[in-house]
Amino acid sequence: MSSRPLDTSPAISDEARYTTCYMCACRCGIKVHLRNGELRFIEGNRDHPTNKGVLCAKGAAGIMHHHSPARLTKPLLRVGERGSGAFREIEWDEALSIATEWLDRIRNDDPRKLAFFTGRDQSQAMTGWWATQFGTPNYAAHGGFCSVNMAAGGIYTIGGSFWEFGEPDWEHARYFLMFGVAEDHDSNPIKGGLATLKANGAKFVSVNPVRTGYSAIADEWLGVTPGTDGLFVMALIHELLRAGKVDLDYLVRYTNASWLVVDNPGAADNGLFVRDGDGTPLCWDREAGATAKASSVDARPALTGRYDLGDGRHAVPAFQLLAERYLDPQYAPDAVAERTGIPAETIRRIAAEVADAAFSEAVELDVPWTDWAGRKHDKMVGRPVTMLAMRGISAHANGFHTCRALHILQTLLGSIDVPGGFRYRPPFPRPAPPGPKPAGKPDQVVPGKPMGGPPLGFTTGPEDLLVEADGTPRRIDKAFSWEAPVSAHGLMHLVITNAWKGDPYPIDTLFMYMANMAWNSAMNTSETIRMLTDKDPETGEYKIPRIIYSDAFWSETVPYADLVFPDTTYLERWDCISLLDRPISGAEGPADAIRQPIVKPSRDVRPFQDVLLDLGARLGLPGLVKDDGSPRYPGGYPDYLVNHERKPGVGSLAGWRGNGDEHGRGAPNPGQLDAYVANKCFWQDELPADQLYYKHANRGYLDYAKRMGFIDDAAPIVIQLYSEPLQKFRLAAEGHGVVQPPEQHRERVRTYFDPLPIWYPPFEDDANDEARYPLHAVTQRPMHMYHSWGSQNAWLRQILGSNRLYVPATLAAENGLADDDWVYLTSRNGRIRCQIRVMQGVNGRTVWTWNAIGKRAGAWNLDDDAPEATKGFLLNHLIDELLPERGSGYRYANADPVTGQAAWYDLRVSIEKAPVQEEGAEPQFPSLARAGHPVPEEMAYVGGGKVRS
Amino acid sequence: MHPAPSIIVFTALSGAGYGLLFLLGLGSAGGVLPESPAFGGVAVGLALVMVSAGLVSSTFHLGHPERAWRALSQWRSSWLSREGVAALLTYIPAVALGLLWVLGARGGWTILAGLGTAAGAVVTVFCTSMIYGSLKPVAEWHQPWVPPVYLGFALMTGALWLMLVLALFGQPIGGLGLLATIAILLAWGLKFGSWRHPVAEGRPTPETATGLGAFGTVRMLEPPHTQSNYLLNEMAFRVGRKHAERLRKIAVMVGLGASLILALGAVASGGAGATVAAAGAVVAGMTGVLIERWLFFAEARHTVALYYGEPAAA
Amino acid sequence: MTSLPASTPPKQLGLVIDLDTCVGCQACVVACKEWNTGGYPAPLSDQDPYGADARGAWLNRVHGFEAGEGADGMTVHFPKSCLHCADAACVTVCPTGASYKRDEDGIVLVEEDKCIGCGLCAWACPYGARELDGVSKVMKKCTLCIDRIYNENLPEDERQPACVNTCPAHARHFGDLADPESQVSKLVAERGGFDLMPEMGYRPTNKYLPPRPRSGGTGCGGTVPALEDADPAGGFLGWVDRMLSR
Numbered sequence A: 001m002s003s004r005p006l007d008t009s010p011a012i013s014d015e016a017r018y019t020t021c022y023m024c025a026c027r028c029g030i031k032v033h034l035r036n037g038e039l040r041f042i043e044g045n046r047d048h049p050t051n052k053g054v055l056c057a058k059g060a061a062g063i064m065h066h067h068s069p070a071r072l073t074k075p076l077l078r079v080g081e082r083g084s085g086a087f088r089e090i091e092w093d094e095a096l097s098i099a100t101e102w103l104d105r106i107r108n109d110d111p112r113k114l115a116f117f118t119g120r121d122q123s124q125a126m127t128g129w130w131a132t133q134f135g136t137p138n139y140a141a142h143g144g145f146c147s148v149n150m151a152a153g154g155i156y157t158i159g160g161s162f163w164e165f166g167e168p169d170w171e172h173a174r175y176f177l178m179f180g181v182a183e184d185h186d187s188n189p190i191k192g193g194l195a196t197l198k199a200n201g202a203k204f205v206s207v208n209p210v211r212t213g214y215s216a217i218a219d220e221w222l223g224v225t226p227g228t229d230g231l232f233v234m235a236l237i238h239e240l241l242r243a244g245k246v247d248l249d250y251l252v253r254y255t256n257a258s259w260l261v262v263d264n265p266g267a268a269d270n271g272l273f274v275r276d277g278d279g280t281p282l283c284w285d286r287e288a289g290a291t292a293k294a295s296s297v298d299a300r301p302a303l304t305g306r307y308d309l310g311d312g313r314h315a316v317p318a319f320q321l322l323a324e325r326y327l328d329p330q331y332a333p334d335a336v337a338e339r340t341g342i343p344a345e346t347i348r349r350i351a352a353e354v355a356d357a358a359f360s361e362a363v364e365l366d367v368p369w370t371d372w373a374g375r376k377h378d379k380m381v382g383r384p385v386t387m388l389a390m391r392g393i394s395a396h397a398n399g400f401h402t403c404r405a406l407h408i409l410q411t412l413l414g415s416i417d418v419p420g421g422f423r424y425r426p427p428f429p430r431p432a433p434p435g436p437k438p439a440g441k442p443d444q445v446v447p448g449k450p451m452g453g454p455p456l457g458f459t460t461g462p463e464d465l466l467v468e469a470d471g472t473p474r475r476i477d478k479a480f481s482w483e484a485p486v487s488a489h490g491l492m493h494l495v496i497t498n499a500w501k502g503d504p505y506p507i508d509t510l511f512m513y514m515a516n517m518a519w520n521s522a523m524n525t526s527e528t529i530r531m532l533t534d535k536d537p538e539t540g541e542y543k544i545p546r547i548i549y550s551d552a553f554w555s556e557t558v559p560y561a562d563l564v565f566p567d568t569t570y571l572e573r574w575d576c577i578s579l580l581d582r583p584i585s586g587a588e589g590p591a592d593a594i595r596q597p598i599v600k601p602s603r604d605v606r607p608f609q610d611v612l613l614d615l616g617a618r619l620g621l622p623g624l625v626k627d628d629g630s631p632r633y634p635g636g637y638p639d640y641l642v643n644h645e646r647k648p649g650v651g652s653l654a655g656w657r658g659n660g661d662e663h664g665r666g667a668p669n670p671g672q673l674d675a676y677v678a679n680k681c682f683w684q685d686e687l688p689a690d691q692l693y694y695k696h697a698n699r700g701y702l703d704y705a706k707r708m709g710f711i712d713d714a715a716p717i718v719i720q721l722y723s724e725p726l727q728k729f730r731l732a733a734e735g736h737g738v739v740q741p742p743e744q745h746r747e748r749v750r751t752y753f754d755p756l757p758i759w760y761p762p763f764e765d766d767a768n769d770e771a772r773y774p775l776h777a778v779t780q781r782p783m784h785m786y787h788s789w790g791s792q793n794a795w796l797r798q799i800l801g802s803n804r805l806y807v808p809a810t811l812a813a814e815n816g817l818a819d820d821d822w823v824y825l826t827s828r829n830g831r832i833r834c835q836i837r838v839m840q841g842v843n844g845r846t847v848w849t850w851n852a853i854g855k856r857a858g859a860w861n862l863d864d865d866a867p868e869a870t871k872g873f874l875l876n877h878l879i880d881e882l883l884p885e886r887g888s889g890y891r892y893a894n895a896d897p898v899t900g901q902a903a904w905y906d907l908r909v910s911i912e913k914a915p916v917q918e919e920g921a922e923p924q925f926p927s928l929a930r931a932g933h934p935v936p937e938e939m940a941y942v943g944g945g946k947v948r949s
Numbered sequence B: 001m002h003p004a005p006s007i008i009v010f011t012a013l014s015g016a017g018y019g020l021l022f023l024l025g026l027g028s029a030g031g032v033l034p035e036s037p038a039f040g041g042v043a044v045g046l047a048l049v050m051v052s053a054g055l056v057s058s059t060f061h062l063g064h065p066e067r068a069w070r071a072l073s074q075w076r077s078s079w080l081s082r083e084g085v086a087a088l089l090t091y092i093p094a095v096a097l098g099l100l101w102v103l104g105a106r107g108g109w110t111i112l113a114g115l116g117t118a119a120g121a122v123v124t125v126f127c128t129s130m131i132y133g134s135l136k137p138v139a140e141w142h143q144p145w146v147p148p149v150y151l152g153f154a155l156m157t158g159a160l161w162l163m164l165v166l167a168l169f170g171q172p173i174g175g176l177g178l179l180a181t182i183a184i185l186l187a188w189g190l191k192f193g194s195w196r197h198p199v200a201e202g203r204p205t206p207e208t209a210t211g212l213g214a215f216g217t218v219r220m221l222e223p224p225h226t227q228s229n230y231l232l233n234e235m236a237f238r239v240g241r242k243h244a245e246r247l248r249k250i251a252v253m254v255g256l257g258a259s260l261i262l263a264l265g266a267v268a269s270g271g272a273g274a275t276v277a278a279a280g281a282v283v284a285g286m287t288g289v290l291i292e293r294w295l296f297f298a299e300a301r302h303t304v305a306l307y308y309g310e311p312a313a314a
Numbered sequence C: 001m002t003s004l005p006a007s008t009p010p011k012q013l014g015l016v017i018d019l020d021t022c023v024g025c026q027a028c029v030v031a032c033k034e035w036n037t038g039g040y041p042a043p044l045s046d047q048d049p050y051g052a053d054a055r056g057a058w059l060n061r062v063h064g065f066e067a068g069e070g071a072d073g074m075t076v077h078f079p080k081s082c083l084h085c086a087d088a089a090c091v092t093v094c095p096t097g098a099s100y101k102r103d104e105d106g107i108v109l110v111e112e113d114k115c116i117g118c119g120l121c122a123w124a125c126p127y128g129a130r131e132l133d134g135v136s137k138v139m140k141k142c143t144l145c146i147d148r149i150y151n152e153n154l155p156e157d158e159r160q161p162a163c164v165n166t167c168p169a170h171a172r173h174f175g176d177l178a179d180p181e182s183q184v185s186k187l188v189a190e191r192g193g194f195d196l197m198p199e200m201g202y203r204p205t206n207k208y209l210p211p212r213p214r215s216g217g218t219g220c221g222g223t224v225p226a227l228e229d230a231d232p233a234g235g236f237l238g239w240v241d242r243m244l245s246r
């Protein structure tokens, strides 16, 4: 019998409002249901281009994020020692006055003494601009410790990248190679994409030392040895070249394969492109038997050979150099099999499968299109092999070159921005690399004045570096110096170390935003904590004199700040996901989005962007005040979003400009935010079918992109197989040009600035005795936790309250280890204790754990005996931010030598069973005193009361 | 399964109570028990106290004891409901029996009440056993030995208690001593049978629980949550094999060995000696049963544990 | 009455879970908690939410398993909620009639006002699909989102369980398994959907789709030919020249 009292149509809520999720940086559209003003239910926005209605675990747990008892409630001024957690609550006005006083002094003295570093935020377009107005070059966002070598590797090669600037063509791909991805920023789109591949019967190969998550559902899992993907990729290139499985037409049309490279050993132009008087690169026209503009439509360029330039010099097409390099037997499958841990037979088979999918299963879309030169094509032909790579590549010191090798592999197959291949997400592609250059040269940094350009950018040669005449770095993080010439995102992971050392110079104020730098985003956490609290024995002053920090929660970093700006949560503020920053565009067209306040803060907190605008106005920063000195954006961030223009007609948001009918460019529209809200908080421009592919060479798209302000010039974007900027740095190291590296860096620059990708062992391999530290140790992101901030979430922490070290079964057997054992894990930098779980699906020389689950006692307002603190652990304690001394006594950053990307996954360790009774995670730190909010012993969340039948 | 004290006490105590009621019912119907109202009152009263205490104890296990009355409604399908109904119904003849006994009534009504009480006791204990015996997910329970074991231990502990009451009233133990001896041997014999029963056969494994057996041996990699939960607290209790074996030995030594010797001692001795020995036999017998019951839960493995990292039956 | 429906329900609504695409993201787990804690039954409470032993009631949980050895084995993420069994002993053991299976669609529910929290139904469930709530002290289980799937306040295409709606990998499917023409039934037929612990005899409605065999040895369309040298005589560069001269 079942006629029971049950209302199957209860009201869902009183009201549903749209905004953008920020439980992670994927930025899905959400529909928030409210009941009696309380959060009842958060679901995906079905119309949103990013998530199309789905939501991940974090997104659904947003309710508990919003109700976290770790939320900060009031501005804080430190009263005890740093790290003690002793603060005095102050009013906003006092907080802002203090900050103004501190910063005003620096600005008029030496603006470089402010280091402004922001972490997980989504407002880099604004924070970077603020730093420029302040006048300091010492600004960076989290990209430097995250994936800058992936971003730079892509941008310098294809003018776009994996990461957030490109995506696989899930719909048409027949073969998908995924390298080192556990979650990525495209959290939901990737999952949907994998489902599409599966539904279409395409093959999915995951190259990853660990078989979990995405790798678990791959048709084939290749348990590569960490840090060796470059070799594997180069072996695939070797095989494809050997068999002639490359798309020559594509190479001729869309890449610099035919560009002539000067072959003039020892000379200042050696390895540079042959250019004509206008600077246009030349190719060799086989028909004419002479050079021709490489961009010429009529030339029939050679890809091979060596040609006499008639001026005493010779030149070879770039492709010739490329082919010579990778056909070399050192890249044959047999030569790399042992090192990569992937059998030669498998490498050969994968190469054959890739070739088969690309060339036997080519997709043809009946969509006519016109290329940049006006040539009409009646079809869009695609090579349905697509790839994706992330931190498994980028968190290694050889990641930049590996990433370039990957893009070269894609390009050889002809699968960049074609059906079934990799697709750009507008505003990409951009020229490889695009402007602008980083500002911060002596003449650009003037006390009391804005800087002559943005602090971050793309260097194309030694003259773009931010170095003093003697070659020492001009930035506190040594970005754009000889240590990391192409560090396009800065080196966030070095700011604390360098500021503490006063190397290259001491700073006054470290201003951080949304980065848990005293814990999980620090390398060498214990040492970092010491540096933050270390004092100059003579003056008794902290070595880093002032620290201002904005966080929304009682994180591990808050107690180390002198002044704390408490932020709102993502459901309480306006925010902007701008095309000027890291947009949410898909390949179908550019898109941006906003957040609108859904609920009012119950605490005395303010959106950080408002605070920054207020602070800027108080400081009188030029862009932030009107001529009469009054604040330029008195309405705070929403005012700025609508009215700030970066270039005429280009602002934070691209949609509904002008009178509300202009998109991309147009005058500020006072009704813009309303238009966004009415459109469920996002804007997307759908490209017509003939612009969906070949964007880098598509007349229609290039014109559109120029009109929208994505690119300055509608010229085609030529894929840079051979990278001339790298060669320029190398030539400097070889003694050419005015800006040359100091002697100690010469060899390093010469080695790592190869214009064609190379592979070298991760530096930790050299720094360590293989016998002593035989194992690799890496981390992965759990799909349901975002870095450190998920653990305050009452729901999510039940799923993963503490992490284990996963140990390969074979290794466990050798070492007599079993599930639940406690072990010591030792690196050259330290020792931790953690608990293991034995696993089959992991590379036999690798151990791994979930990232950022280990917490410091007292942080996040969790009980001191929370499992996050008693059992959870971080690998960060084992990772040194510097490499051991080299011959010269200098210690380089533990980073990629090209981009400065932090090499988290180069870590080498040894494992040993802990004696019985030695249990619990080590190291432990004194408790952080908790946030002081009452914490319920029991919770039964309903969200605004029940609607009962 | 989690050996919840409330349930262990409930089954052991109410088992003994119903065993005692059974013997009192049959004994009075057969006219083999002392007619003294005092004896009858004390004996029946004691039995009713035990079953009532057991029932009350079992409600401690409930989330909503105030709604316990609802548990009587589903006697058509639920053994727990049937048990409740049987237990309540048994009060009628049992209370009648006690009253009649105390009032000194003899004959028809008493015989009827006695037989009714005995039948009610058997049915109730059987229902209790079937609550467990009907649960397929617990192979140790879902086997034919469980009802006889429950009935056997009820009879055994009932007999020991009756012996004690008789001794207290200075009555000869005689035939009951023999019955108690047989009951002890029978109950433990049945228990040995149930311990020997092959529970591993056809039992689900991690492979069948997940359906992934075709791909090889199945092992848990990640539990769905890192702390405990209701299911684990209730159903994934694990007792070490060595520990269980030791407890089995103790249960047998105390519940079978000691109680048997003491029961025989009670038969052999008279007077105060008999009382002391009978009391000892009760303590030993009940202790044995409590340990046996603890093991009955602790050793029972629910299929849900297969999802939480328990390997297939050893 | 806690007896099971006398005749086979005309509809058997349930879930089909694709183990081949589930990436173990836990989205369904949290969406389920979120929807149901604010839904018609008592909230799904949590004990010690910020302490050492945080635990609460959840109706759907995702386990992780490994099957087989070494590189040839596989990792499988394994979501599990109530399977809405045809022979649901959790219903028949219930002494109060709180547990019941609906005649019209086979959904197994708990009428919380009647539940005494005896826990017997949880014992009777081989799959661990029932959890007693720590605050309301009544038995909790997957409702198949009965307050969504028939909810007229929702647009038609949203009348799906919360977990199905949210699954980013589209590994969860909802429908009528009694109808051989339904999308879920077809999936089961095509992909060899199976029952968990068939030997228990509970005849679950929910089905699981097995992981597809891992194709370590073959390409997407079967085995592809090995790569031959493009031009054994002239070498690769010779081949390039030839190709460009066409």
Ligand SMILES: Nc1nc2c(c(=O)[nH]1)N[C@H]1C(S)=C(S)[C@@H](COP(=O)(O)OP(=O)(O)OC[C@H]3O[C@@H](n4cnc5c(=O)[nH]c(N)nc54)[C@H](O)[C@@H]3O)O[C@H]1N2
Binding pocket: A119, A120, A142, A145, A146, A147, A513, A514, A515, A516, A517, A520, A521, A522, A550, A551, A552, A553, A554, A555, A556, A557, A567, A568, A569, A570, A608, A779, A780, A786, A787, A788, A789, A851, A852, A875, A876, A904
């Ligand atoms: N071992 C190891 N270490 C790693 C990595 C790894 O893979 N392995 N990954 C690295 C990478 S790629 C990254 S990106 C970093 C990430 O590391 P972080 O950038 O430090 O990221 P979170 O830990 O999330 O810290 C962000 C801080 O922002 C705060 N926050 C959250 N929401 C808000 C808000 O709305 N407003 C404000 N003002 N603050 C807020 C949080 O409370 C937290 O303190 O970690 C790096 N560290």
Ligand SMILES: Nc1nc2c(c(=O)[nH]1)N[C@H]1C(S)=C(S)[C@@H](COP(=O)(O)OP(=O)(O)OC[C@H]3O[C@@H](n4cnc5c(=O)[nH]c(N)nc54)[C@H](O)[C@@H]3O)O[C@H]1N2
Binding pocket: A024, A025, A146, A147, A179, A180, A181, A182, A183, A184, A185, A186, A187, A207, A208, A209, A210, A224, A225, A226, A227, A228, A229, A389, A390, A391, A392, A393, A396, A778, A779, A780, A781, A782, A783, A784, A785, A786, A787, A848, A905
């Ligand atoms: N849920 C969730 N999502 C997130 C984040 C989060 O914290 N939680 N963080 C966001 C951030 S800041 C970032 S940067 C992205 C990062 O997203 P991912 O790139 O997915 O980051 P990781 O989790 O570091 O995954 C790296 C993967 O590479 C593998 N790996 C390690 N070394 C190697 C190697 O040498 N070769 C290969 N082939 N693989 C290797 C690891 O096993 C792991 O699977 O995720 C973003 N999205």
Ligand code: SF4
Binding pocket: A021, A022, A023, A024, A025, A026, A027, A028, A051, A054, A055, A056, A057, A058, A059, A060, A187, A188
């Ligand atoms: S992936 Fe999840 S957490 Fe990230 S934005 Fe989307 S729903 Fe939110």
Ligand code: SF4
Binding pocket: C021, C022, C023, C024, C025, C026, C027, C028, C029, C062, C077, C079, C166, C167, C168, C169, C170, C171, C172
């Ligand atoms: S939401 Fe989908 S993919 Fe994620 S765990 Fe649940 S079933 Fe698996």
Ligand code: SF4
Binding pocket: C081, C082, C083, C084, C085, C088, C089, C090, C091, C108, C124, C125, C126, C127, C128, C129, C130, C141, C202, C204
């Ligand atoms: S899965 Fe368990 S709770 Fe659900 S119907 Fe089957 S037996 Fe009952």
Ligand code: SF4
Binding pocket: C093, C094, C095, C096, C097, C098, C099, C110, C114, C115, C116, C117, C118, C119, C120, C121, C122, C138, C139
């Ligand atoms: S716990 Fe509630 S639903 Fe379960 S058997 Fe007991 S009364 Fe029935």
Ligand code: SF4
Binding pocket: C031, C032, C033, C035, C036, C059, C060, C081, C082, C141, C142, C143, C144, C145, C161, C162, C163, C164
């Ligand atoms: S159908 Fe509803 S109640 Fe059941 S698991 Fe899915 S979300 Fe939870």
Ligand SMILES: [Mo]
Binding pocket: A145, A146, A147
């Ligand atoms: Mo990152």
